[in-house]
Amino acid sequence: MKELLKVSGLKKYFPITSGILSRVSNYVKAVDGVDLTVGRGETLGLVGESGCGKTTLGKTIIKLHEPTEGEIFFEDKDITNLSASRMRPVRKRMQIVFQDPYGSLNPKMKVEDIVAEGLVIHGHSSGAERKAAVGETLHTVGLREDALSRYPHEFSGGQRQRIAIARAIALKPDFIVCDEPISALDVSVQAQIINLFIELQERLGLTYLFISHDLRVVKHISDRVAVMYLGKIIELAASKELYENPLHPYTKVLISSVPVADPQRKRETTLLKGDVPSPINPPEGCAFHPRCPIAVAKCSREEPELRDAGSGHMVACHLA
Amino acid sequence: MSETRSVGYWGSVWEKFKRDRFALAALVIIIFLFGLAVFQNFLAGNKPIVMKYEGSYYFPVLFHYPEFFQTNFKELAKELPEGDFAVFPPVRYSPTENDLLSILVPPSSDHLFGTDDRGRDVLSRMIHGARISLSIGFIAVGISAVIGIILGGIAGYYGGKTDFIVSRLFEVMMTFPVFFLILTILAFRDPSIYNIMIVIGVTSWTGVARLIRGEFLRLRRYAYVDAAIALGGNDARVMSKHMLPNALTPVLVDCTFGIAGAILVESALSFLGFGVPPPDPSWGDILSQSQRYVDFAWWLVLFPGAAIFLTVTAFNLVGEGFRNAVDPKFTAER
Amino acid sequence: MNSALEIKDLRVSFSSRGRKLEVVSGVSLTVPQGKIVGVVGESGCGKTVTALSVMRLIPEPPGSIDAGRIIFDDANLLEYSERDMRSVRGNRISMIFQEPISSLNPVFTVGDQIGEALRTHLKISKREERDKVIELLKLVGIPAPERRMKNYPHEMSGGMSQRVMIAMALACSPEVLIADEPTTALDVTIQAGILKLIDDLRVKMGMAVLLITHDLGIVAEVADKVYVMYAGKVVEDAATADLFADPKxxxxxxxxxxxPDLRDSKEKLDAIPGVVPSPGDFPVGCRFQDRCPLVIDKCRAEEPPLAEHAPGHLSACWRANDVELKV
Structure with missing residues (x-):
């Protein structure tokens, strides 16, 4: 598979300021050295718990945040330090769908203008052509034409998410960051939107970075899955492989924690001690060691590298 | 969704606004004032609205006719031949028309609100003063809103160092006692109506700027703003199309109060003799004349004073009603 | 088996723009002593309103409880005065909510807030109160309770705050605990711990738990009995094992x-088409008709009653016996 996106050594630190002169006193290390590749037409799942930096990673990759360090290549082109105007043609090809279907649509704009916004910015076609293109896009995501002249507040959460998806695909991008796109929706609607994502990928040849805290969903939609903990990727493998043969102790806990809708299959839940440490001062060595059920002395001293444990199954653990 | 087919945002604001009786009454007063301001020449003046003279029709209020240059229409009307006629406004005096034979006449059927010390009709001056008061209120607030939106928008959108610098500018500006600043500036400039508007405008933008800054800081975190950036929109477009419309409501509320404030400042300036230069009529100016005759010329105090009071109160009530109507906390059924 | 709490034919409505909209239409459910009963449904199905009705926390107006009985301790809670209700609320029936952080008061330490719950209902000394707070924090699995009780809510993580909320709810050893989406705002690894905690406490203290959730997985894990709600009605009522093995x-x-199951992948899911009808737009007949694959003419004419189709297994469907789970 040809790679579409490559990220190496990516870091995003947010400064914490204090005092009346806003001096920087520390940094939140939201993304702390991530290497990734996403192949064309692939879905790479990204799972992790709240605060692990997965959303920041998604936003930094499409440069909604300026990276602190590292490089981002889109189709072998370094886009890390492109200026806003040089970035514009690249933006056309990488889009994002957000979690909150209520906050992601401008309440003062009609659906038609929301979906057409990208076409207008990139100077596509005349008004009539644009209108036709918007109508067609809405049809693709399963909305009727009469949605055009209505405002976002007239739609349900699921329909709003369809509008947000329409906005993202209107420019015919190659790559879409899906940032928890279904977490705010009801179960029955979640399934509809998952199906829509799968369908769009087949029809339009899209590549996804699919971010979610829900392992069931990520497993379902992804070809490969990366697990993130405190700003770092700690395991990355083909979807099936990761679930059947998790190597990192954190991944094992995550998988065992997912509730299964089958009362016959009482699972063995491993409970973790403590909470996720603060990304301001992450623990020395392996960031997971204070909560790890199998940690040894080495884990608190040396940070494990993300290494290939055989046939492309990457893991960052001394003991795996 | 089907039968409650979009009343829209402003529709629902209006629904809630209507429930406040005082605000509604105040809105009627403001609309009435606008009526006065727009139709002032049809309501008060010494030119006929329509006149038939020697077989032709004339509209001296609307158009200027060289053949009637410096004609006294009232004298002319008295000598009109059979078949010709002239229809005058209800108040037959222009605001600048001196009548030295009727100085300081108390209210009567001829001069409903009396006359001032130059024999000018007070009612006519007040009707014409409405336009001046309203235009000062609106234009001054318009100027301050534009300045405030630009500076506040820049501070809130870019944040960081930019915000730091612009915010300090707000604070410096706020430490000035605005009224005395205006007095000082006007002392060095001609107190024309335009200068007054500009001076009030450029000295009173901090409120709007702070509001917009706060709204922009809040909106900057909204996903639709990120989405607009991800689509490739430049800063100006993101700010003007995606953020400003969503930040404007509290500013509009603030502006309503601002108009009341500006009208009050203008009246105070006129009262102190720094306001609208004579012979242009202004409510504050009429009031300032009353100083000398306050012991007997009560009509010079009462009518302009009441007009200022009513207008300022009306704008404040409308502002308050408007604020409650757009405040989500008042959305619940009361 | 004795029931700790019984809701009978509850009807609750809210008025909006002069229209009265019924959001709970005749819900009956029973929570047996010492058991966990799950109520499952999507947003707007009326599950939270049902729970708030038990606590008599429905804001009136715009809400109003129009009919029904809530039987607790052989009395109808709906007939209690507000004063009587206060002695039940937080004391004999407690509730925990979805958002632990916004449910705690930011200006008091967590120790103060748990102590407050104790002081309100029990007459105890300062010393006893302190000991009890520490005991409760220990019970809900908060390490170093002596130190933690002096913390403010913002110094605690989401999982810790939810544990504090549970400690508050348990302060007076309630007979019934109502948990409204207690883990929805939490991460999966924390969720598992909270669910285990609720289950352990039920065993230890013998309380009955009414667990409200949208996640069938959670129900499968901890509940003994399940009510499925849709559009203000109970549509299915069964023992957990029966519900999952043979839904009706x-x-x-x-x-x-x-x-999505962890086992299969990248296939289309069998999604339910359409959206939940909103109160006021409920169709005549079965409320699920427009989204149902098994719909027949009868469904559009007549509302199916909640009837027993297998021992202890009730379903409100005309075609309950044709319902099949695809394997």
Whole structure:
């Protein structure tokens, strides 16, 4: 598979300021050295718990945040330090769908203008052509034409998410960051939107970075899955492989924690001690060691590298 | 969704606004004032609205006719031949028309609100003063809103160092006692109506700027703003199309109060003799004349004073009603 | 088996723009002593309103409880005065909410807030109160309780705050605990711990738990009995094992098919089409008719009653016996 996106050594630190002169006193290390590749037409799942930096990673990759360090290549082109105007043609090809279907649509704009916004910015076609293109896009995501002249507040959460998806695909991008796109929706609607994502990928040849805290969903939609903990990727493998043969102790806990809708299959839940440490001062060595059920002395001293444990199954653990 | 087919945002604001009786009454007063301001020449003046003279029709209020240059229409009307006629406004005096034979006449059927010390009709001056008061209120607030939106928008959108610098500018500006600043500036400039508007405008933008800054800081975190950036929109477009419309409501509320404030400042300036230069009529100016005759010329105090009071109160009530109507906390059924 | 709490034919409505909209239409459910009963449904199905009605926390107006009985301790809670209700609330029936952080008061330490719950209902000394707070924090699995009780809510993580909320709810050893989406705002690894905690406490203290959730997985893990709600009504009522093995309502089947399983991948899910009708737009007949794959003419004419189709297994569907779970 040809790679579409490559990220190496990516870091995003947010400064914490204090005092009346806003001096920087520390940094939140939201993304702390991530290497990734996403192949064309692939879905790479990204799972992790709240605060692990997965959303920041998604936003930094499409440069909604300026990276602190590292490089981002889109189709072998370094886009890390492109200026806003040089970035514009690249933006056309990488889009994002957000979690909150209520906050992601401008309440003062009609659906038609929301979906057409990208076409207008990139100077596509005349008004009539644009209108036709918007109508067609809405049809693709399963909305009727009469949605055009209505405002976002007239739609349900699921329909709003369809509008947000329409906005993202209107420019015919190659790559879409899906940032928890279904977490705010009801179960029955979640399934509809998952199906829509799968369908769009087949029809339009899209590549996804699919971010979610829900392992069931990520497993379902992804070809490969990366697990993130405190700003770092700690395991990355083909979807099936990761679930059947998790190597990192954190991944094992995550998988065992997912509730299964089958009362016959009482699972063995491993409970973790403590909470996720603060990304301001992450623990020395392996960031997971204070909560790890199998940690040894080495884990608190040396940070494990993300290494290939055989046939492309990457893991960052001394003991795996 | 089907039968409650979009009343829209402003529709629902209006629904809630209507429930406040005082605000509604105040809105009627403001609309009435606008009526006065727009139709002032049809309501008060010494030119006929329509006149038939020697077989032709004339509209001296609307158009200027060289053949009637410096004609006294009232004298002319008295000598009109059979078949010709002239229809005058209800108040037959222009605001600048001196009548030295009727100085300081108390209210009567001829001069409903009396006359001032130059024999000018007070009612006519007040009707014409409405336009001046309203235009000062609106234009001054318009100027301050534009300045405030630009500076506040820049501070809130870019944040960081930019915000730091612009915010300090707000604070410096706020430490000035605005009224005395205006007095000082006007002392060095001609107190024309335009200068007054500009001076009030450029000295009173901090409120709007702070509001917009706060709204922009809040909106900057909204996903639709990120989405607009991800689509490739430049800063100006993101700010003007995606953020400003969503930040404007509290500013509009603030502006309503601002108009009341500006009208009050203008009246105070006129009262102190720094306001609208004579012979242009202004409510504050009429009031300032009353100083000398306050012991007997009560009509010079009462009518302009009441007009200022009513207008300022009306704008404040409308502002308050408007604020409650757009405040989500008042959305619940009361 | 004795029931700790019984809701009978509850009807609750809210008025909006002069229209009265019924959001709970005749819900009956029973929570047996010492058991966990799950109520499953999507947003707007009336599950939270049902729970708030038990606590008599429905804001009136715009809400109003129009009919029904809530039987607790052989009395109807709906007939209690506000004063009587206060002695029940937080004392004999407690509730925990979805958002632990916004449910705690930011200006008091967590120790103060748990102590407050104790002081309100029990007459105890300062010393006893302190000991009890520490005991409760220990019970809900908060390490170093002596130190933690002096913390403010913002110094605690989401999982810790939810543990504090549970400690508050348990302060007076309630007979019934109502948990409204207690883990929805939490991460999965924390969720598992909270669910285990609720289950352990039920065993230890013998309370009955009414667990409200949208996640069938959670119900499968901890509940003994399940009520499935849709559009203000109970559509299915069964023992947990029966519900998952042999669901008798097409909505339940739809929900089960909507959850991706960890075993399969990248296939289309059998999603339920359409959206939940909103109160006021409920169709005549069965409220699920427009989204149902098994719909027949009768469904559009007549509302199916909640009837027993297998021992202890009730379903409100005309075609309950044709409902099948796809394997």
């Amino acid at each position: 309502h097409p909505y339940t089947v739809g929900l089960l098919h909507s959850i």
